Amino acid sequence: VMEIKVGERAGFCFGVDRAMDFALKEGKESKNSVHTLGPLIHNPQAVDKLKKADIKVIDQIDKVDDGTIIIRSHGVRPSIIEEAEDKDLDIINATCPFVQRVQEKAKQLYKDGYQVLISGDKDHPEVIGILGHTDNQAIVVEELSDCKEVKLKSKVGVVAQTTQSLNKLKKLVDYLLPQISDLKVHNTICTTTGQRQDEAARLAQDMDLMIVIGGYNSANTNRLAEICRENGAITHHIEQADELQVDWFSNIKKIGVTAGASTPNWIIKEVVSRMAEIKQDVEEKETTEESTTL
Ligand code: F3S
Structure with a gap:
């Protein structure tokens, strides 16, 4: 047998599941036009389903003048939320709570005077969002060579993109530990x-x-x-x-x-x-x- x-x-992980639910519910219930800022998900069949629910994908806030905007699980820089608020759009913030945690940790480190390093991919939307929470002052470390080029301060704080590999985060911390006495590391990798x-x-x-x-x-x-x-x-x-x-x-x-x-x-x-x-x-x-x- x-x-x-x-x-x-x-x-689906919890964060993506949640964002899809928010979007489909809004698509069904709202009389507004509904947009997501960037594709909610890369799966072609899921993209189709969202399209059928009349949810459109835009790449910039200035492409819409009214209706609802859904922030996807990756999160965004604070300035994007402000821009949407200025335009009086309805905002559904589906940023995954685990991503929100990274944003908050990065923001706090920055406020406390730490030089913030983000272990992650430079072009990834999640990382661009986290960066925005440090007034774009954090340094994104894709490879160790990225931080060998910068002059490190005496206080360094590290966060990681939620999908970063533990190995890469470890490598960065290993490199920093011998030279930085005030080193704060938040392991923000999603499990x-x-x-x-x-x-x-x-x-x-x-x-x-x-x-x-x-x-x-x-x-x-x-x-x-x-x-x-x-x-x-x-x-x-x-x-x-x-x-x-x-x-x-x-x-x-x-x-x-x-x-x-x-x-x-x-x-x-x-x-x-x-x-x-x-x-x-x-x-x-x-x-x-x-x-x-x-
Ligand atoms: Fe998914 Fe959120 Fe983790 S979007 S991969 S549950 S950080």
């Missing part, structure tokens, strides 16, 4: 990503086949597929249920399912129910084959 197991941590990856690794060790669901352009979904392969499971990365192929499932006993952080729950459900149908077909076929050989 074939067994299908879906990872508990598969799919969801790590937990999802650990779970995928455990599942993959146990299962014959792993189905990984998520956008082909989603970095974290690709990483999940890589982890599953590294842990010994035959792995297929798909975006949608109709990509499942029946022959993947013959002679397979245990199947695990995981999904990237931007994969909506309804897609996971569709995939699992399609798998249940395939499972039934395959099992029926295998029993008939067995009885004919007997």
Whole structure:
């Protein structure tokens, strides 16, 4: 008998789930025109769903004159909220509380006279938002070389982009510790990503086949597929249920399912129910084959 197991941590993280809920609710209930500042999510099917709910994506506040603006989970610089307030837009701030925490820590460090270093990606919207909370005075450290070029002050404070790898944060702290006596480090890495990856690794060790669901352009979904392969499971990365192929499932006993952080729950459900149908077909076929050989 074939067994299908879906990872508990598969799919949307708390922050993205919350932002999607806010947006869809507002799209349904509000008579206003509703906009998100930047795409809420990179999953193509989720983007479609938002479009159908008549939620538009804009890249700058000055592109709208009225209605509602939704701030996505990455957060923004304070000046953007002010700009939206000046224009009298309704603001729904869906900044993930974990991102808000990074913004507040960075702001406090800056206020307390620390030279603020943000361990993260320079072009990432979350980092640009955090930077704005330090009057754009913080230094973004992507690679260690970025901070070797600057003159460090005697008081240094460190925060990290929520999706930063622990390894990179460690490297930065290792470099600073011997030379800075007043060093404050806030480990602001969000644990969801790590937990999802650990779970995928455990599942993959146990299962014959792993189905990984998520956008082909989603970095974290690709990483999940890589982890599953590294842990010994035959792995297929798909975006949608109709990509499942029946022959993947013959002679397979245990199947695990995981999904990237931007994969909506309804897609996971569709995939699992399609798998249940395939499972039934395959099992029926295998029993008939067995009885004919007997
Ligand atoms: Fe998601 Fe918020 Fe963490 S958006 S990855 S729960 S910081």
